[in-house]
Amino acid sequence: MTLPASALPVESVPAFLGVTQSATGRVWRDRLDPRGAARALAIAQRYQVPEMLARIIAGRGIDIDAVDDFLDPTIRKLLPDPLTVTEMEAAAKRIADAAARGEKVAIFGDYDVDGATSAALLTWHLRHCGLDPLIHIPDRIFEGYGPNVEAVRGLANKGATLLVTVDCGTTSIEPLAEAKRLGMDVVVIDHHQCGDELPVVDALVNPNRLDDLSGLGHLAAVGLVFVTLVAVNRELRARNFWSDVRPEPNLLDALHHVALGTVADVASLTGLNRAFVAKGLIALRRRDHVGHTALMDVSRLSGPPEAWHLGFMLGPRINAGGRIGRADLGVRLLLEGDISEAARIAAELDRLNTERRVIEQMAEAQAEAEALASLGLDDKGSVIVTASEGWHPGVVGLVASRLKEKFSRPAFAIALEPGGIGTGSGRSIPGVDLGKVVREAVNEGILLKGGGHAMAAGVTLKKENLAEFRAFVETALAATVADARHANELFIDGAVSARAVTTDFVTTMNRAGPYGAGNPEPLIALPSHQLVFADEVGQAHLRLRFKSGDGSFVNGIAFRSIGQKLGNALIENRGQMLHVAGSLTVDRWQGSERVQMRVTDVAVPDLGPNFIR
16 A cells, blocks of 8 residues: 555754754754765765865765866866857957957946956956057946946047947946947947847847857856957957067956956856856966055955955955945056055055945944834844935945845845935845846836846835835745745854864865855854853954864854844853854964854754753
């Protein structure tokens, strides 16, 4: 007799270290299921790599035959024929024409890091071609995102015959129509999501357009510019453009830009992007680029740069120019050849970044209070939409990101201007497509402008439409957000004791890097370690120290944890035994190296009456 399916015994997946409710309310899971664990064992045996490295590789879904390529991603192997991208051939030929004719080219970029690095990369190449391109980075407050009619007219008046937009342009129907009316040819190199209507231009290179089958939609704009320049170089080579007097530029020499823009734009570090960042980090470590070196120095980056340095130290300083300073400062730094001038620009960006943090913290406190009032004691609501007069438009994206992290929901922060117009940014959680719902709100007439990616979007609306927008996104995303938040799990790559946590251990794990979006940094657990030290440091951080049963120690830090669930749990459990989960990094200070754990979560080992709530 066959039992009905409902009567069959179901084997539940055990929680990692038995943690079913951590300090942050999560269930801990082994990243590897039994099949993944078997693949990890096979990888360790076949490639003679340490067990933890094999587990990390298997946990990223890497097939056993692809391990070598994963550990050493190369651009040569991973770069497809650029002409597989829709309208790439037309774009390459038009840019090559401009180089051959000595035309005046105008580059219109976005004001973020991806836009700055894209504009710098394209300018660097065109200068090798003998051109002196115009560069326009719009002011975030006065011009907003993307090409605008007034700026386009200004570029035309300066004699530009070719306009190339980078990291923008896909939705700029009217401004690019004006460019064509003024006699300029237009090439768009962009990666933002597309709607049904596209601007009428000479070439629109965007792997996320509906008729593109290249599979390169995960590239940041700067990566797409790199691919475009590969096609341009090939076209110019075929025309015998390059010579001993004017040698063909080696695009690999500009991977600093590609790595920085890719990481800062939170592009998925899979496929070609991993190769871009891995090789770009090697280029940065050579310290042979004036602008990047000045940026690393002013960021007080000690030791060789890693991917997270680009996202959390270098990127924010480039961004600071576009947020609260001169929008073109980042591009100017990346193109500067004079060491003294580069140091001056980098110092100004560093100052602006400090100022930006103060402005952001004030807006963040207001936004958190508004979000708490909106969610109420029952914590109801799928999407957070906060807005206020007086917020600086340059920090709303950062505020939205903080809200998303704190409340585990998609979040918008909108700066309301005196004229009744609000400009804001949204940040999403995995599994919730924010760009799509924003475009739908534009189509419904709720937003004046809007667009972006699945994980981030920008909006412009009238103040009187704020409530309608809030209701629209809540209705549109309620089910998706509920599904995404239901799986509140933390996936652990493996467990070790403090004695095993050495610089060699971290170096071994980093062989599976660079880590970031799409290739998550390994989360390592320290089982039953005593929290012997916890003290506040910096801005809301906790400095920590854990001791294993054999007396070995490992230092830790819990960033921005004061006043949060994690910070409260750590402070309340000083001297107690805890399971600890976090990522490992090498902290370099005054010539010495030591491993530090960036703590993500903790839990009491005995999940009895005293478990952390």
